[in-house]
Each structure stands twice: as structure tokens, then as C-alpha cells.
Amino acid sequence: MEISKVLISQEEIENKVSELANEINSKYKGEELVVIGILKGAFIVVSDLAKQLDLDVTFDFMSIKSYYGSESTGQVKIVKDLEYDITDKNVLIVEDIYDTGLTLSNLKKLLESRNPKSIEVFSMFVKKEVAQDPIEINYSGFEIGPEFVVGYGLDYNGKYRELPYLAVLA
Ligand code: IMP
Ligand code: MG
DSSP, X not given: OOEEEEEEOHHHHHHHHHHHHHHHHHHTTTSEEEXXXXXXXXXXXXXXXXXXXXXXXXXXXXXXXXXXXXXTTTOEEEEEOOSSOOTTOEEEEEEEEESSSXXXXXXXXXXXXXXXXXXXXXXXXXXXXXXXXXXXXXXEEEEOOSSOEEBTTBOXXXXXXXXXXXXXXX
């Protein structure tokens, strides 16, 4: 497998992150926000976003595994839980990519059960047509096709996360 083409450039990504950071800054102006990055893929977008947030913000991270088998659909296993209590907090979940949607929909349900004040979802890339359990993405960077992509946090067997652009592997 090799990189066959750049799908979204570094510049396009940087511009989009600024645009979304502005939206988040206006939405939560004067309020506290807990940003929850989903490891590992979201580490790049969380750090780029973080530098542009002008809010009373705290960062936390979670690592989860989703199961897609017919018997276990709808399950998320927590590999690493949050450090902070999110009860009565404004929560923003930040994910790298929304593919089938199962990870985010299950995670959102799980975090809602902890009674946050509000909960919103950010996904840098969205594969719209493949969603099986659609949830509202409040902040979405780019809609892409169903192809497998790497870079900007996304990996293939642990590789390519460091690329500053989004690329297709072939
Ligand atoms: P979902 O539950 O199907 O929405 O899965 C989302 C997760 O699958 C993401 O957090 C990624 O880790 C992974 N994923 C989905 N599509 C891609 C891709 O094109 N490249 C790399 N990872 C992907
Ligand atoms: Mg992931």
C-alpha cells in the first residue's frame, strides 16, 4: 500500500480548522467546555484546534474499541476512560473520522448517561454515505467518499498519522 493521491491539502485543512474553531468560540463564549479527544486518531486535530480556542477549556482523552459483529453491535469497550467527571459540563467529543457512525453514536450514548450539561460532536472527516446509525455531527470538516484514507491522525496499521494532509492509499 502506498499513497496514491492527496485528497485534502494541508492548507485546506488548516483553513477548515480555523473556521470550525471560530464557530466553537462563538457557541461557547463565556462558558466552560470540556474537549474530549478520541485516541489515537484525534490527537492531531485536537492539538490544532486547541491552539485556536479562546475559551475556558479543559482537555481529556478517551480510548475505545467498537465491535461490529452482529451479536455485539452497539457495544463500545473503554480502553482508557476520562480523567474528569463531566457531570453538568459542556462536552465536545472530537473524532478524526465518522465512517459507519457506530463509534460516535455509541460513545455519545455512553457519555450522555453521565449527565453532562450539553454534548456536541466534532468530526474532521465524514464518510456520509456509509453511516449506519446516523447522529448529528455539529462540526464537520470535510465530507469524503467511501475510500480508505490516511494522514492528519488517521492510520493504516499504525502508520501515516503524521502526514499533514489527507491522502488515499492504494
Ligand atoms: P466508525 O465507527 O465506523 O464510524 O469508525 C470510526 C473509526 O474507524 C475512526 O475513528 C477510525 O479509527 C476508523 N476509520 C474509519 N475509516 C477510516 C479510514 O478511511 N482510514 C483510517 N481509519 C478509518
Ligand atoms: Mg479512531
